[in-house]
Amino acid sequence: MRRFVVVGHKASSSGDFKLDDMAGGAGRLDILLRCVNSAFFLSHGIRKDAEIYLVLQGPPAPTAIVRFVGSDLKYLNPDERSTGALVRTALLKMDGREWTRSSPGVSVSRRSLGDLLAELSAHSRMLLLKEDGAPLDGMGAEDVTFVLSDNQDLAPAEEELVNSLSAGSVRLGPLSLHADHCIILAHNALDRAAQG
Numbered sequence: 001m002r003r004f005v006v007v008g009h010k011a012s013s014s015g016d017f018k019l020d021d022m023a024g025g026a027g028r029l030d031i032l033l034r035c036v037n038s039a040f041f042l043s044h045g046i047r048k049d050a051e052i053y054l055v056l057q058g059p060p061a062p063t064a065i066v067r068f069v070g071s072d073l074k075y076l077n078p079d080e081r082s083t084g085a086l087v088r089t090a091l092l093k094m095d096g097r098e099w100t101r102s103s104p105g106v107s108v109s110r111r112s113l114g115d116l117l118a119e120l121s122a123h124s125r126m127l128l129l130k131e132d133g134a135p136l137d138g139m140g141a142e143d144v145t146f147v148l149s150d151n152q153d154l155a156p157a158e159e160e161l162v163n164s165l166s167a168g169s170v171r172l173g174p175l176s177l178h179a180d181h182c183i184i185l186a187h188n189a190l191d192r193a194a195q196g
């Protein structure tokens, strides 16, 4: 399984944002929505072996997490607006800490980044995607979780948290890239490793 955790520092944690204002009032939710597309879309299909967790840390707080699971996913379209609608519907159905399913393959929970990472790191090799990390190589077919940030770097406390649970920081190239492009490159590295 390939998992991606994307931290949205200002992304709305309630469903009261407007679909016309996802890059503004929704706290750069647009960045996270592009990450969803990169996590799943192939030319003619959906990656079934991928999951993405959108960590929505913006107002009104506390943090909400929307999870997309490729093996169950339906109604995902390539346009950001319809993915934004899936996120908004999930947030409107959120019911505390338990995962609440809002549509096939999409669920939501009120839980912290720390709780999520602790759960995932128990069964998945966690790697922080970071511009100054070690080169990404030696990937096998293991369960891997990549943690990345939105248009801001992780706060020092967040980075410390990830480092305490991860196998290290890795870089995907010499330049600082958009988060959604990083997901494509990570998939590509794993695809090539799987091919041998």
Ligand SMILES: C[S@@+](CC[C@H](N)C(=O)[O-])C[C@H]1O[C@@H](n2cnc3c(N)ncnc32)[C@H](O)[C@@H]1O
Pocket (backbone or CB within 6 Å): 129, 130, 131, 132, 147, 148, 149, 150, 151, 152, 153, 154, 170, 171, 172, 173, 174, 175, 176, 177, 178, 179, 182
């Ligand atoms: C747009 S960048 C973050 C902001 C950027 N550090 C800056 O100075 O403006 C989004 C995220 O993509 C990931 N990222 C970007 N370039 C990367 C690279 N070359 N290797 C690994 N991860 C990268 C990191 O997780 C980063 O936090």
